Amino acid sequence: MMAERPPGKQNLSARGIGAALAFSLVALFVLNLPDHPHAFSLRAFLHLPVEIPILALALVLLPRRMALWLAALSTGALGLVLFLRLGDIGVQSAFQRRFNPYLDVRIFADGWNVFSGAVGPLAASLAVAGAVIAFLAVLALFFLSARALTRLSGTAARNLVIAFSGVLAAGLFLWGAGLATGTRPYADTGGSAYVVSRVQAVAKAMRDMRRFDGMLATSDSLPDADTLFRAVEGRDIVLVFIESYGRSAVEDPRYAPLIDPRLDAVEAELSEAGFASASGWSVSPTMGGLSWLAHGTFLSGLWVDNQARYDRLMMSDRKSLNRLFREAGWRTAAIMPAITMDWPEGSYYGYDTIFASDDLGYEGKPFNWVTMPDQYTLLAFDRLVRHTGDDRPVMAEIALISSHAPWTPVPELIDWADVGDGRAFDAQATSGDPPAVVWSDRDRVRRQYIETIDYSLQTIGDYIARFGEDAVFIVLGDHQPAPLVTGPDASRAVPVHVISRDAQLVERFEAEGFTPGMIPGADASELSMDTMRDRVIRLFSAPPSTVQPAPAALNGAL
Structure with missing residues (x-):
């Protein structure tokens, strides 16, 4: 027997049907919204999430005051699901993982920086405003239709109770049939299960942070001070991160025809200048962005x-590789052209x-x-x-950014003697189409991405060959680009190149699984990036006769 509702305006059957349809369609859309951009399909x-008919029945049968509270609560819950689903789609598109609200609060600001840089602040603002309005409109439609269900009475209410x-x-039957046959069910409590899984993910992330705090508190095992970095004593050590330089640039059939010949040419140029090189793969902790995670790892x-x-x-006392070099007598420096604000993490x-953008003396125009x-x-x-006249060796970290999105315009190498204060690049900086034009064509985005990688490799190779002297260079990618460029399920590995005139030092890395030359072997192990610090310390510290390959556990991927 239905609960009595206070007398009021009698609802027409058509109004009840319209409310039921709006309520059901909005809920079906949100609860079935895929959490990955490649999962969109009619199927x-x-x-049928069975929560929909259960909730509808409750809205119609409960006393009106209680039903109104339920309508408000269910709208909030649906808004949470929609927010998480959209977060999943965005984070999967950029980083190939699910959105975690506990870990990814800052990601919205970083996403805004990339998006506004690609399409322009005005277009980005309009797009965000449109998205917010659409989000609120969906929730408003759901709440209004749910509230309309709470007002039904008489024949309209009875008809909807029968229908729902x-x-x-039918939903329970389909759910049971799927379970019985072991096939994908066409009905279940997927909406509730999704929320539960997200809560579990947050709880897991919190436990993970406690484990990480324990790792930070664990004492670090390092060589004795008198042997630390003995193998590279007196030499400059230059660590260069190339933005968005991933394994796909080397092996993807769309990009290899440009990059592999470039790496061969760089290898030949370096060899002619007396440099040896070896290359391997390293698995980055991120992809598509958040480069600082790779640097920190x-x-x-x-x-x-x-x-x-x-x-x-x-906030920890864990000693970075840079700090260890400083304590061993090296001058340490960071060259960060992308840093335009205060950087307390430094x-x-x-x-x-620290040489941030304003400290490098560039007077030319920016490349977007x-x-x-x-x-x-x-x-x-x-x-x-x-x-600079200081005789101490240098340990420097450099973050090259020409291959950062939006990949327009594409720079070109000029005569080093003509670089000056950077105004020689003004014509290049104002050439080509704006980001909004480039990003309207997916194939063009990919083409210009790989052209910027080609430029960065050509530039670093030419710099080392001309000005490298007796320095030791470690050149690597920070992460793969976004799935728009790599496609779904791409490896998270990036190339790592070790370059030095000390052939014996380079051979130590070959003993670790690196391939001679500038192209890593296709079957070479993908070394986890968190193992690289200890590997560099060990190979740069031990005398030649004592170098042993890393344990097998360190040579595999994650």
């Missing part, structure tokens, strides 16, 4: 795959000097989001850090 929406009871019975020797871990690391790493081309960055490093 994804041919599924039938839908519920490489330099700390701990797996830093989310912002929460990174923030904990920045204090963790132990740099003597990219503040300056890699060629200028490297020459500024040479001028401001390597040749």
